[in-house]
Amino acid sequence: MKPAPLRYVRPQSVAEACAALHAEPEAKVIAGGQSLMPLLNFRLAVPEVLVDLAGIPGLRGIVVAEDSVEVGAMTTQRALERDADALAACPLLALALPHVGHTTTRNRGTVGGSIAHADAAAELPCVLACLDGSVIVAGQGASRQQAAAGLFVTHLTSALAADEVLTAVRFPVLADSWRFAFHEVTQRHGDYAMTMIACAADVVAGRIVEVRIAAGAIADRPLRLTEAEQAVVAGVELGEVRRIAEASIEPSGSPHAPAAYRRALVGALVVRCLEQVLAA
Amino acid sequence: MRVTLHVNGRAYARDVEDRLLLSDFLRHELGLRGTHVGCEHGVCGACTVLVDGAAVRSCLVLAVQVDGAALRTVEGLAATDGALSPLQSAFREHHGLQCGFCTPGILMSATEALDRGELTDRQAINELLSGHLCRCTGYVGIVEAIAAAVGLPPAEEQAL
Incomplete structure (x- = not known):
């Protein structure tokens, strides 16, 4: 539960940081460290050098x-x-x-x-x-x-x-006619999500004319649910959009969130987001 | 690497291994054992301290990263004559602790939020506490202690 031995460097410029990373193949950048430090403590990550960006002026703002x-x-x-x-x-x-x-x-x-x-x-x-x-x-x-x-x-x-x-x-930054929704399901607030949906929709006269729907925690990277997006813009009713969204993904399972449950969550959260942007 | 910083207004300088966690630096190098170490991977919140006024988990920070910073730990909450801070007094008054292991971290998170005026209702207190695990009391006494320190009215008695 402690990091393995490592060397810590604190470059003063981005160029210096890039040079340090180039010179040392087993180097890793540390920013705030709130994801990296647990990996170091568990020794799931064992870099030889940590390159801290905190001393570089101009990276905040x-x-x-x-x-x-x-x-x-x-x-x-x-x-x-x-x-x-x-x-x-x-x-x-x-x-x-x-x-x-x-x-x-x-x-x-x-x-x-x-x-x-x-x-x-x-x-x-x-x-x-x-x-x-x-x-x-x-x-x-x-x-x-x-x-x-x-x-x-x-x-x-x-x-x-x-x-x-x-x-x-x-x-x-999107035009004023865009509406937004974000929902996720976790066991406790602040825990890793079992599923999350981010949604941006251009709503004109009560109708969604353009929409972007992204899903997190259901694959190895955030996914855009493009089939569901196309269905929404085509005017397909929400129950069918839900079915399309659920059919378009292949979520992995975990002990707390089996794949079928995660799939159902995606459908439910997509509908929740769309209802919210339509009501806004 | 040489680390020079202030903790509770006092200056310290130590030569430490680069990999030393801030939590271990405080406890082992400086002897400030009020900061408790629970999970060492950022889940339990027991090791929370203030770094330049911001509540952070000292097990997720290397000591070398806070070179030059001003820290505040639970030892710095009471007055020099030992008088408890209003938040600490509220914890005593409302039975906000039992074994006390999680208490230093909660006190430091709540101190920052109180100073910033962010605890406007019980929901805000609950969200603050979502980052702190207490395995003895349940959270009722803790919430009531913080609510009292904020100046919120006491919770209505629940019918049993």
């Missing part, structure tokens, strides 16, 4: 622009949760952030860390997938933008190279 909320990678989840302008511009964040761990982990856990960690049951990756957001990634060469589609490869694995550093997360 939130910029609310017309088309996106750009969040510096080292911004804590709690800081984002307290930024009224960011939450107003991106209401799905306001709905999802209270589900991310507990206040004590959000005090230290970062937005960039949660995305880069790519936990299949984490809320922020599900939100980013739902909104078709993106991340800014720095490496040995020029920095690049990586879309959420393609970012989450599998559980705990993102498309970032070993010597790349995620520097910012961009959550798109």
